[in-house]
Amino acid sequence: MQLTLEQIQVNREGFSLQASGTFRQGVHLLTGRVGSGKSTLGEILGSVLEPESGMVTKEGIRTSVLSMQFPEYHITTTTVKEEILSWGHDPDLVLKTAGLSGREPDDILTLSRGELKRLHLACLLLGRYDLMILDEPFAGLDEEARYWISSHLSDDHDRIIIIISHDITTLPRIDHLWEMQDGVLLDIGEIPGSLHSWKTAPHLIRYLLKNDSDLSGLSWKDLAEAVCRIHG
Amino acid sequence: MQDPRIRLGGVLLLSIVSFLSLTGALLTMLWWVICTDHKTSFGDLKTAVMVFILPCIAAVATQLSGGDGVSYLIRISVVLVIASWAYSKRYPGELLDVSVWLLGKTYGFDLGLVGEMSISTTEILADEFRRTRIALSQKGQKLTGSNLPPVIASLLVRQLRLARERACVLAIHGYQGGGSLCPAFVTSSTDIAAGTFCVLIFAVSLIV
Numbered sequence: 001m002q003l004t005l006e007q008i009q010v011n012r013e014g015f016s017l018q019a020s021g022t023f024r025q026g027v028h029l030l031t032g033r034v035g036s037g038k039s040t041l042g043e044i045l046g047s048v049l050e051p052e053s054g055m056v057t058k059e060g061i062r063t064s065v066l067s068m069q070f071p072e073y074h075i076t077t078t079t080v081k082e083e084i085l086s087w088g089h090d091p092d093l094v095l096k097t098a099g100l101s102g103r104e105p106d107d108i109l110t111l112s113r114g115e116l117k118r119l120h121l122a123c124l125l126l127g128r129y130d131l132m133i134l135d136e137p138f139a140g141l142d143e144e145a146r147y148w149i150s151s152h153l154s155d156d157h158d159r160i161i162i163i164i165s166h167d168i169t170t171l172p173r174i175d176h177l178w179e180m181q182d183g184v185l186l187d188i189g190e191i192p193g194s195l196h197s198w199k200t201a202p203h204l205i206r207y208l209l210k211n212d213s214d215l216s217g218l219s220w221k222d223l224a225e226a227v228c229r230i231h232g
Numbered sequence: 233m234q235d236p237r238i239r240l241g242g243v244l245l246l247s248i249v250s251f252l253s254l255t256g257a258l259l260t261m262l263w264w265v266i267c268t269d270h271k272t273s274f275g276d277l278k279t280a281v282m283v284f285i286l287p288c289i290a291a292v293a294t295q296l297s298g299g300d301g302v303s304y305l306i307r308i309s310v311v312l313v314i315a316s317w318a319y320s321k322r323y324p325g326e327l328l329d330v331s332v333w334l335l336g337k338t339y340g341f342d343l344g345l346v347g348e349m350s351i352s353t354t355e356i357l358a359d360e361f362r363r364t365r366i367a368l369s370q371k372g373q374k375l376t377g378s379n380l381p382p383v384i385a386s387l388l389v390r391q392l393r394l395a396r397e398r399a400c401v402l403a404i405h406g407y408q409g410g411g412s413l414c415p416a417f418v419t420s421s422t423d424i425a426a427g428t429f430c431v432l433i434f435a436v437s438l439i440v
Contacts, residue, residue: 048366065370073363075386076371076379086371109389 001025001060001130003160005185008044008054010037017041019054019185027153027172028162029191029218032180038164039135041185042066045162046133061160064131069139071113071120080106080119087123098122099148113140118148125152135164146170150220168202174218192216233268233426235419236326237333242430243318249437250310254303256437257310263433264314267426272316283312327351329415338410345411349398353391360387 003023010017017037023045032038043049044056046066058064068074077083081104084091095101098118103111111119117140124132138146153161153172163171177188179200188194195215198205208215208226215226233239246263249256264270274280287308295301331344364383368375375383 043366048369066366068363068366072386072390073360074367074370076364076368076373076383078382078385082382086373088371109386 001160002058003045003061003131004055004057004059005044006055006057008041008051008056008185010040010044010049010051015183017183017185019044021178021185021187023160023162023176025160026157026175028160028176028178029168029171029174030162030164030178030180030185031166031168034166036180037183038166038180039069041180042133042135042162042164045131058131061130063127063129065124065127065129065133067120067124067132067134067137069136071116071140074120075108075116078108080104080108080111083108083119084123087127089123089126094119094122094126097126114142114145117141118145121149125149125156129159131160131162133162133164136167137163138165138167138170143170147220154219168205168218169223170220171218173222177218191218192222233321233423235417235423235427236322236330237417238419238423238427238430239318239321240326240330242427243314245430245434246314247311249434250307250314253437253440254306255440256433257307259433259437260310260314263426263429264310264317267422267429268317270317271320272313273320274316283316284309287312322351324348324352328413329417332413333415333417337412341411341413342409353394356394357387357391360390 001024005019005021005023008017008019015037017040019041030038030041040049043066044051046064047056048066075083077086080095080100081091084094087094091104092101095103098115098121100111100115100119103115108116117137121134121137124134137149141149147170150170150172153163157173157175163174165171174191177191177194177198179186179188179198181200188198192215195201195205195218196209196213201209204223205215205218208223208230211230212226214229216222233242246256246260250260251257272280274283287305290308291301291305293301294304325348327347328341328344331347332340334340335343364387365375368379368383373379
């Protein structure tokens with residue numbers, strides 16, 4: 001199972017995006033500055049945006065889903081129950097997974113952004129998708145919910161999961177790292193092997209690598225353990 | 233055309249003459265061919281068809297009821313084309329600039345602000361609608377009569393929340409009415425020539 005981008009190019013109003021690379025089974029992190037083109041690339045990966053040139057090839061991927069940054073974008077129904085049913089799921093199971101039991105009859109628009117995000121992510125996690133693209137899955141979530149989603153994703157390496165995020169503090173176990181730099185997709189490499197060659201790594205990662213050369217990954221557990229080792 | 237004053241003023245004059253007479257519409261089309269880069273904001277053929285479908289229906293109805301549907305269709309099409317060209321050339325803040333230049337820092341600022349916020353809301357709404365279509369496609373659905381009401385309700389609620397957030401931002405900045413702005417414009421010789429041509433077309437159309 002793999003997704004290949006061959007010389008993808010998008011040009012719009014002074015912005016240019018170029019991408020090539022292969023996404024194989026596992027959890028990928030696509031990071032980069034705000035406005036670097038991550039979400040646009042996410043839409044190309046999710047087949048909702050056609051590139052101007054280049055080719056997207058899917059091998060062994062039968063089902064895919066793109067989670068947009070704001071959960072409100074995904075609302076197409078009136079109540080919580082209807083929204084879950086629109087994804088084809090059992091309302092009880094989704095509500096239990098999202099920690100929202102008893103909210104079935106509520107108006108979907110009365111949920112807070114955090115609750116809506118949990119509900120939306122629970123719908124996706126319970127779906128059988130070969131390819132999942134999650135645009136900023138941690139945005140709008142409190143710390144507890146961030147760990148909740150990370151723990152679910154950490155156990156899921158049988159499909160291709162692409163996390164688009166610039167927040168690196170509560171990540172699940174990441175297998176491969178990509179970075180968007182001024183519209184160009186860079187393949188940083190496998191984790192942890194490529195961590196030391198990540199030239200534009202965030203300050204926290206640079207600090208940990210400088211003080212603890214045994215940093216074994218980008219998950220929040222790996223980061224916490226590295227901090228503990230530094231402080232003895 | 234760089235100067236929004238000439239662009240907006242020209243489009244206003246040409247829209248009036250195009251709507252009033254066939255001669256005005258044809259002269260306006262000539263102006264569009266000579267003085268512009270022929271760009272429009274229609275984007276693709278599907279959007280253009282959607283924009284022109286209503287005038288076409290109205291033209292057919294006018295023709296069938298004994299009126300001059302062909303003339304109506306040509307005149308309204310020219311108005312739509314130059315409006316679309318003007319929209320494709322706009323930059324954020326130009327309505328505020330022109331409005332303050334024309335009407336001053338009190339009424340001009342307020343009118344310009346309302347105009348800018350309205351245009352930005354329209355753009356946001358179009359983007360949100362695109363995202364809603366993506367959301368439906370992720371669920372394997374299409375926009376139908378049954379899911380249209382909740383989709384529209386969701387869009388409206390999001391727009392109302394955005395309006396509230398904007399109102400809060402304005403209140404935090406101490407906005408009560410009017411504001412300070414010193415607009416600056418770049419006027420090229422081709423802008424002046426195109427603007428003069430607009431005035432000539434307006435005058436000729438009124439005489440003919």
